Amino acid sequence: MKLTTQDIETVAYLSRLELSEEEKEKLTGHINRLLENFEKLQEIDTSDVEPTSHVIPVYNVFRKDEPRPSLPVDEVLSNGPQVAENCFVVPRVVET
Amino acid sequence: MADRLYELTIHELGELLRSKQVSAREITQSFIDRIEAVEETVKAFITTTPELALEQAAAVDEAVARGERLGPLAGIPAAIKDNMCTRGTLTTCASKILYNYKPVYDATVVERLASERAVFLGKTNLDEFAMGSSTENSAFFVTRNPWNLNTVPGGSSGGSAAAVAADQCAFALGSDTGGSIRQPASFCGVVGMKPTYGRVSRYGLVAFASSLDQIGPITKDVTDCALVMNAICGRDPSDSTSLDVPVPDFTKSLVDDVRGLKIGVPKEFFAYGTDPDVESAVRAAVDLLVSLGAQADETSMPSVDYGLPVYYIIAPAECSSNLARYDGVRYGLRALSPSITGFSGAGKAGIVAMFEQTREQGFGAEVKQRIMIGTYALSAGYYDAYYLKAQKVRTLLRRDFEKAFEEFDVLITPTSPTVAFGIGERSDDPYAMKLADICTIPANLAGIPGISIPCGFKNGLPIGLQIMAKGLDEETLIRVAYTYEQHTQHRARKPEI
Numbered sequence: 001m002k003l004t005t006q007d008i009e010t011v012a013y014l015s016r017l018e019l020s021e022e023e024k025e026k027l028t029g030h031i032n033r034l035l036e037n038f039e040k041l042q043e044i045d046t047s048d049v050e051p052t053s054h055v056i057p058v059y060n061v062f063r064k065d066e067p068r069p070s071l072p073v074d075e076v077l078s079n080g081p082q083v084a085e086n087c088f089v090v091p092r093v094v095e096t
Numbered sequence: 097m098a099d100r101l102y103e104l105t106i107h108e109l110g111e112l113l114r115s116k117q118v119s120a121r122e123i124t125q126s127f128i129d130r131i132e133a134v135e136e137t138v139k140a141f142i143t144t145t146p147e148l149a150l151e152q153a154a155a156v157d158e159a160v161a162r163g164e165r166l167g168p169l170a171g172i173p174a175a176i177k178d179n180m181c182t183r184g185t186l187t188t189c190a191s192k193i194l195y196n197y198k199p200v201y202d203a204t205v206v207e208r209l210a211s212e213r214a215v216f217l218g219k220t221n222l223d224e225f226a227m228g229s230s231t232e233n234s235a236f237f238v239t240r241n242p243w244n245l246n247t248v249p250g251g252s253s254g255g256s257a258a259a260v261a262a263d264q265c266a267f268a269l270g271s272d273t274g275g276s277i278r279q280p281a282s283f284c285g286v287v288g289m290k291p292t293y294g295r296v297s298r299y300g301l302v303a304f305a306s307s308l309d310q311i312g313p314i315t316k317d318v319t320d321c322a323l324v325m326n327a328i329c330g331r332d333p334s335d336s337t338s339l340d341v342p343v344p345d346f347t348k349s350l351v352d353d354v355r356g357l358k359i360g361v362p363k364e365f366f367a368y369g370t371d372p373d374v375e376s377a378v379r380a381a382v383d384l385l386v387s388l389g390a391q392a393d394e395t396s397m398p399s400v401d402y403g404l405p406v407y408y409i410i411a412p413a414e415c416s417s418n419l420a421r422y423d424g425v426r427y428g429l430r431a432l433s434p435s436i437t438g439f440s441g442a443g444k445a446g447i448v449a450m451f452e453q454t455r456e457q458g459f460g461a462e463v464k465q466r467i468m469i470g471t472y473a474l475s476a477g478y479y480d481a482y483y484l485k486a487q488k489v490r491t492l493l494r495r496d497f498e499k500a501f502e503e504f505d506v507l508i509t510p511t512s513p514t515v516a517f518g519i520g521e522r523s524d525d526p527y528a529m530k531l532a533d534i535c536t537i538p539a540n541l542a543g544i545p546g547i548s549i550p551c552g553f554k555n556g557l558p559i560g561l562q563i564m565a566k567g568l569d570e571e572t573l574i575r576v577a578y579t580y581e582q583h584t585q586h587r588a589r590k591p592e593i
Contacts (some may be wrong), residue, residue, distance in 0.1 A: 003472075005474075008468070010252065010470045011468050011471050011475065012468065013483075014471050014475065015416065015455075015468055015471045016420075016423070016448070016451040016455055017452060017455050017456055017459070017464055017467065017468070018449075018452035018455075018456040019464070020390055020456075021306075023461075023464070026461075027464070027465060027468055030137065030465060030526065031465070031468060031469055031472065033426045033527075034408060034469060037378035037404070037405050037408070038403065038405050038408070038409060038482060038486075039579065040405055040487055041402060041405050041406070041409075041485050041486065042485070044399075044402065044483075044489055044492070046379065046485065046488035046489060046491075047490070048490050049488040049489075049492060050326070050491055051484055051487030051488045051489070051490070051491060052487050052488075052490040052494060053307065053487060054307050054337070054492045055293050055494065055541075055542065055543025055567075056293060056309070056339065056543060056567075057337070058294070058296050058337060058339075061336035063333065067536050071200055072200070075200040077155050078200060079196075079197055079198065079200075079426065079428070080425075080427065081425075081427075081428075081429075081430035083426060083428070088354055088425050088426055090447055090450070091427055091446040091447045091449075091450050092447075093447050
């Protein structure tokens, strides 16, 4: 299984990264080398093995549904690159 | 006395403070002067906060004057890795994408240290988003190893480890996803502990790989490690993965006695081009512990051989998901270009162009690479072959550790196969770079605690000894590490800077 530059472009789009041509080329080689290393895992029989997503046996953690103080709006917005009227401003998302 | 306060440990400074031989202000000033003197050489800090530190120290002195009883960390100057949120103080993760980010809340660990009245000297350098093994991936500058300025301090918590080694702080916090506390502690000749997964709240730690990340102390000796562990461990309602288990007083484990303890030495940890001098220092440490009454045996953990590929699937997968939040909307960098601002229709312009260009400009090469690998490993059609397979092999690795801990109380290995390598030496060889973490990654995958302590030198560079124990048994780790430290003199040696 070898990735082509076109595969890399697809993954870059899914990752929301606008890569330069040079980066695409470098990443293609690099990711292919890593995938070769990953092949090693196929040697192991894991047909009866449960996957580990977390090492501790904690599943759902609940708290009482009670209102608690939250951050003030002006603080939440304080790091926003562009804000107005208590909102984050972004480029237009829908067509007019 | 007062002119070299910065060389002292937490417990030594605490005694001077409580017996009123020095003030908290004198202690803090001593560290500020030390930073002034050596920071240009070491470059451990992204941000320093001397005014805040002096204010906090003054408050400690007022408390002393009022006759308040002080805890062991009161008035003790600390440095925090720059991926932990500090309210009102820049938290950059050494990334351009967060170059201007000032959190509006404190990480739980920061809050806990503040409530113990520790003093904050600043935020330390790291590999961007903690992704790396040398701190060379910082978007801002390279930190130097105080023992040899041409070598790396290790990573990703290289700034924290270098700051402790260079006496620029009494202790520091780091974070460890695949060895990022233990490996730099090893390279810089200090003590670094990765606690059991869930021991310490991750709330306010900028997430890299959530099932692996854990915060821990970097200190000058094992006693200080126990003191900081006492302060930072414990359940936090803001982190649902923090464990609701009692936290012992870790200073009770500062016991010079290993009689009857069983040490396992797993051979797989010596198999990856381990420097013969590193190997002999580690084996000599095991022999010393045996001479003090412990028993040691070779053992084998076959699945450890798969640690690196498992880690380099799981960590990037989690990272690609965690780093999706950096989109230029709510904080940090936002790219601006005509294709974004002049958007007047559908297609790859407007907000999508803003996401893509912001991330392209904001992330460094290593971070982009990991996002790409993770996205690929999680994408439809490849999920089972890579991510699910890695999770299953992770289970096998956990079982190997469970089996080993049925027989042994602790496992001892090198922390890293070599001592610190040269700056630039491995930057073009990603595989060689990743090998530096080969001995530390398994503990993260299994969620168990590990500690690195100095066990010798090679060409003037420190060698690190790693001790691992079963989940939640940091007490045994501390006991073994403390006993070893009491019978060796490595701590007495200081870098000449």
